[in-house]
Amino acid sequence: MALTQARTMPGVMELLPLDQIALQQMLDTIRRNFERFGFLPVETPVMEFSDVLLTKQGGETERQVYFVQSTGALEQGGKPELALRFDLTVPLARYVAEQEHDLSFPFRRYQIQRVYRGERAQRGRFREFYQADIDVIGKDTLSLRYDAEIPAVIYSVFRDLAIGPFTIWLNNRKLMRGFFESLGIVDPQAQALGLREVDKLDKRGADHVRDTLMGEAFGLSAESAKKILDFVQIRSSSHADALAKLDALQTGNVTLSQGVSELRETLELIKAFGVPETHYAINLSIARGLDYYTGTVYETTLNEHPQIGSICSGGRYDNLAANYTKSQLPGVGISIGVTRLFWQLREAKLLGAAQSTVTALVTQMDEAQMPAYLELAHHLRSAGIATEVVMESGKLAKQFKYADRAGIRFVLVLGPDEISKGVVTVKDMRKQDQFEVPRADLVKTLRVELEQAQVMPA
């Protein structure tokens, strides 16, 4: 029979088991923290009706959509009725609008699923990737306090992911809008263009942005351009510094004052949420998209790896689901692009050596003793210790090599000596240590070793 070449499409991240375990641990850590803060799980179908999915989009997004057709629909021809989700925000809006009467508001949901984008194939760009989102959706109104809770969740997630020091950057779109107004840039479109330039600050540098602002399209004075550049370069170095820098911005503009006041209240509450001031700061250059966000905006960066860019971003928006319902649904939320983050951490060699989900391997010395091996495995599994038994006969050295390669920490040997003495020989592959333990103490002993490992990772 002719063989078909086994291959996967470009732009997807398919992992070998040890890497999959590392990714899974990352997803589990994120989920645990989302749940710890009282967010509820939602999963939506991978497919949505095309007209529902593409309501407000168009342009770039529509060009990147994957359309879906069943065999029958394909044969009939015509436009595809279904498409794969390209983010978790549009499905959330559809979900909340559809289930509105069965949900309690403020509705706090987390969603960790894969999304799909028909991107051009390129290193580090994914056509299928995990997003991990939280959002709090209010009915008619939503307290600013939720804007402060979001950084508390971000802090908790990235502290537990243990990928190095990080900073949660905050800004407020009202503050930016008010500042532009105070410079006489009142037209929303002109503001949007100004914000888009400001967004390029990190990539293009201050000179480029200044030239553009003073160029034909904007025609700002040197003074205004300087004011904008000074403004967007404001960063705080502590909680008190953030408050002081906000105070210094007062100009009498109403929108700006409102932005300052919101950002100030948010900062005070972030502190009350127990987030250390080393981990948050204001950064008045952050704009995050042009028309979606209306208040607080967030980005998060790794202090020692700024080139990775923001690893967790989001903000406050006025109305989630205007395309689907007349209800006013303000919200605030963030998204972590987990696949991209995992890929970048691996590229930057920031991921530790993977360890298997399998904790113990019961070796096979003598086929005839198989019932004893199975009984030992049953004992360990009943105690919640993930255990594999060597089922195929083979040399012990080969079994040890397998455990080493597979990242299994404890290799258990039960030979005639051990059986007659009522003990088990344990080889700790990580510590390169070998010891005998009475059968009755085995579970306890392994648990102690495992708990130590959690406190002090090797």
Next chain:
Amino acid sequence: MALTQARTMPGVMELLPLDQIALQQMLDTIRRNFERFGFLPVETPVMEFSDVLLTKQGGETERQVYFVQSTGALEQGGKPELALRFDLTVPLARYVAEQEHDLSFPFRRYQIQRVYRGERAQRGRFREFYQADIDVIGKDTLSLRYDAEIPAVIYSVFRDLAIGPFTIWLNNRKLMRGFFESLGIVDPQAQALGLREVDKLDKRGADHVRDTLMGEAFGLSAESAKKILDFVQIRSSSHADALAKLDALQTGNVTLSQGVSELRETLELIKAFGVPETHYAINLSIARGLDYYTGTVYETTLNEHPQIGSICSGGRYDNLAANYTKSQLPGVGISIGVTRLFWQLREAKLLGAAQSTVTALVTQMDEAQMPAYLELAHHLRSAGIATEVVMESGKLAKQFKYADRAGIRFVLVLGPDEISKGVVTVKDMRKQDQFEVPRADLVKTLRVELEQAQVMPA
């Protein structure tokens, strides 16, 4: 602006948060047990190249496939290059063939992902559903011992899912094949047709099957038809009974003897794996498809709900990936259709009242005390207790009602009295019990209550 109606496609199961939590707990329980037995996680992309996915299929399967095209591909016309996976077995075969040189064999993988089938819309039929699969793949050979490990995993999963007593039914295709041979039905196609009839026994009844076997298509004698019906109605009532019934089958046919011997060894090892004999039995009617399985086959049914049919099925096959590689890759595995199972359990009212992932709600009596509420929440979250804080001001009665509706167990009140006394008032919504506890003992107290809940579910 004109509204688009928020709606989901038919044939998908989208859940409200409390139901999603119940489904998630089911998936977590399955995953925990798969890991406990040393299976490693694999996830594959939702899309495969169409030619890879549809290699050996055709007919029914191909008619049910969802094809995928990016906007660009759609504009260019032509046949879709991509399609959504319709099971987890074909992607496993592709994965193992593609990664063959980086995997250790026997390769033990679990995979819990959604699959897609363009089924006709019908109650209880899903176009998107979770499958939870395990397989052990050998290189060239695979010990029969793995055939016995699979029921040990099945037992562990369904014991922990706690959905009532269940039976794992075993059969062996060699036994059936040998039995047909001993009746003179040697042609593989005739055997296949015979097996297909036997598969209808539960649905159509013995009389229908007998008539068909004696009818034009088969032309069996009354004696042969009776023998077949007697054979396929063999069930065991205990471990010893299973062995005795297998012994009674000896007819001198080589294939049958081999089947008897394999099934006997499998049964002995299942016992050694610690599976109670109340939970497994032989059932010689089980055929499971016509040409895929070659040895042991499994089905699992709920004793008190036979109408649900098999909730976990699978078996042994000779060669996983013949379409993609010349390597001989025998395997054994099972699949749980989780979405269908969840749906059926809910229909049969076998799912207990859902409880939220949120354990505690910190109420808001006085807005000015918000920092104290946040500090309390921080304290609980740091101890791993999932906690929500009421952020919007409102009547306390409304806050209690929210907790009740949301399935949150502990409602915490921190009023001026409590603050001055250094205590917290706890209302246990499940026990309808209210008590005061010193702030320093709160975490310990809640943990004790939670652990009791795990031992004795309400």
